[in-house]
Amino acid sequence: MxxxxxxxxxxxxxxxxxxxxxxxxxxxxxxxxxxxxxxxxxxxxxxxxxxxxxxxxxxxxxxxxxxxxxxxxxxxxxxxxxxxxxxxxxxxxxxxxxxxxxxxxxxxxxxxxxxxxxxxxxxxxxxxxxxxxxxxxxxxxxxxxxxxxxxxxxxxxxxxxxxxxxxxxxxxxxxxxxxxxxxxxxVADRPGFAVNALLIPYLLSAARMLDLSYASADDIDNAMKLGCGHPMGPLELSDFIGLDVVAAVAGSIYAETKDHACIVPNNLRRLVEAGQTGRKSGQGFFKYADNVPTTSGPQST
Ligand SMILES: NC(=O)c1ccc[n+]([C@@H]2O[C@H](COP(=O)([O-])OP(=O)(O)OC[C@H]3O[C@@H](n4cnc5c(N)ncnc54)[C@H](O)[C@@H]3O)[C@@H](O)[C@H]2O)c1
Known part of the structure; x- marks a missing residue:
C-alpha cells in the first residue's frame, strides 16, 4: 500500500x-x-x-x-x-x-x-x-x-x-x-512502548507499598503529589486508568520481559477480581461518588 x-x-x-x-x-x-x-x-x-x-x-x-x-x-x-x-x-x-x-x-x-x-x-x-x-x-x-x-x-x-x-x-x-x-x-514496538514502560512499574510499586503497609493510600499518593509535584498520586491514577487496564498492561509487559517490577501485587489483583476496577466502577483503591474520591484506606485484600 x-x-x-x-x-x-x-x-x-x-x-x-x-x-x-x-x-x-x-x-x-x-x-x-x-x-x-x-x-x-x-x-x-x-x-x-x-x-x-x-x-x-x-x-x-x-x-x-x-x-x-x-x-x-x-x-x-x-x-x-x-x-x-x-x-x-x-x-x-x-x-x-x-x-x-x-x-x-x-x-x-x-x-x-x-x-x-x-x-x-x-x-x-x-x-x-x-x-x-x-x-x-x-x-x-x-x-x-x-x-x-x-x-x-x-x-x-x-x-x-x-x-x-x-x-x-x-x-x-x-x-x-x-x-x-x-x-x-x-517509538519502537517494545514492551510498554515508551510511556507504559516507565509508568506501569511505578504504579505497581505504589500498590505493592500499600500491600506491605508502608503507609495509607492517601499518604502514598500525597508522597508523590506533595513531594514530587505530581498532579495525581499513583493509586488515584491507577483508579483513573482502570485497575483492570493496569493489570492487563502489566501482564503483557511481564509476559515479554519477565521483569519482576511488572508482577501485579495481590491487593490490585484482588480488586480486579472483585470488579472494583477504579473510578469507572465507583471503587478501586479509593471510593468514588460523583467521580470524586471520597474515602480511602489500605485495601490489603
Ligand atoms: N483506559 C485507559 O486509560 C487507556 C489508555 C490508553 C489506551 N487504552 C487502551 O484502549 C483500549 C480500550 O480501552 P478502554 O479503557 O476504552 O476500554 P472500555 O472497556 O472503556 O471500552 C471498550 C469498548 O469496546 C466495546 N467493544 C467490545 N467488543 C467490541 C467489538 N467486538 N467491536 C466493537 N466494540 C467492542 C465495548 O462495548 C466498550 O464500549 C484498550 O486496548 C486499552 O488498553 C486504555
Missing part, C-alpha cells in the same frame, strides 16, 4: 468506551468526520452523551463557541455495524485489551475498509507486530496509542512495526501533529 501525506478526512473508531469516545471527541474538535462503532448500542448512546457533555463543558468554560458544537456533532455518526467503516480513511481500534478479541476485530475491520485505509490499534501493551498477524496487509497497520482523557492529553505514541509502510507512519504522524494538534512520539 502506498499513501502520500494527505489530510485524513474521516476517522473510524471501533469501541466507544473511555478511549474510543475520547478519540472520537478529539477528532471532531479537529474538524474531522467520525464514525464511532461498538457492538453495544447502550455504549454508543453513553458515548454520544459523554461527548456532548464534554463539548458543552468547554462552551460553559468559554473555551469554544456554542456554534462549534452543533457543527462538530453533525460530523459524528454512530453504528453497530462494522461495514460502516468503508467510508473511513483511518480506522482506530479501541476495544478491550484482550489479544484474541483485538485480533478478531482487526481482521473484521480490514474486510470492511478500502485498500488505502490505514488501520491502527490503541493497544496499551499488546505487541503491535503480534496484532498485525491478523491482517492480510500489515503494511497499512501500526499502533496509535492515546492517553486518557484523550481531549486533554497532548501525546500520542505512534508505533510502526517492521512491516509498516513508512508512508503510513508519516501520514499518521502528520494526522496527530497537524490535525489533532497533539505531539506524536514515534
Amino acid at each position: 502506498s499513501n502520500s501525506i494527505r489530510r485524513i478526512g474521516k476517522i473510524g473508531v471501533a469501541g466507544s468506551g473511555a478511549m474510543g469516545r475520547g478519540i472520537a471527541e478529539s477528532c471532531l474538535r479537529a474538524g474531522a468526520s467520525v464514525l464511532l462503532q461498538d457492538t453495544s448500542a447502550a455504549a454508543l448512546r453513553a458515548a454520544r452523551k459523554q461527548i456532548e457533555r464534554s463539548l458543552q463543558h468547554s462552551v460553559d468554560k468559554g473555551i469554544v463557541e456554542a456554534k462549534n458544537i452543533e457543527a462538530w456533532l453533525s460530523q459524528l455518526e454512530v453504528s453497530e455495524d462494522v461495514a460502516a467503516f468503508m467510508s473511513c480513511d483511518l480506522v482506530i481500534e479501541a476495544v478491550p485489551e484482550i489479544p484474541d478479541l483485538k485480533l478478531e476485530v482487526l481482521k473484521r475491520i480490514e474486510k470492511n475498509v478500502r485498500d488505502v485505509t490505514i488501520i491502527a490499534t490503541n493497544t496499551s501493551s499488546i505487541p503491535v507486530t503480534k496484532l498485525s498477524s491478523s491482517l492480510m496487509d500489515p503494511s497499512r497497520f501500526l499502533g496509535l496509542h492515546f492517553f486518557n482523557p484523550v481531549p486533554r492529553m497532548n501525546l500520542a505514541e505512534v508505533i510502526p512495526t517492521v512491516l509498516t509502510d513508512s508512508t503510513v507512519t508519516a501520514a499518521v504522524e502528520y494526522f496527530v501533529r497537524e490535525q489533532l494538534e497533539k505531539t506524536p512520539l514515534t
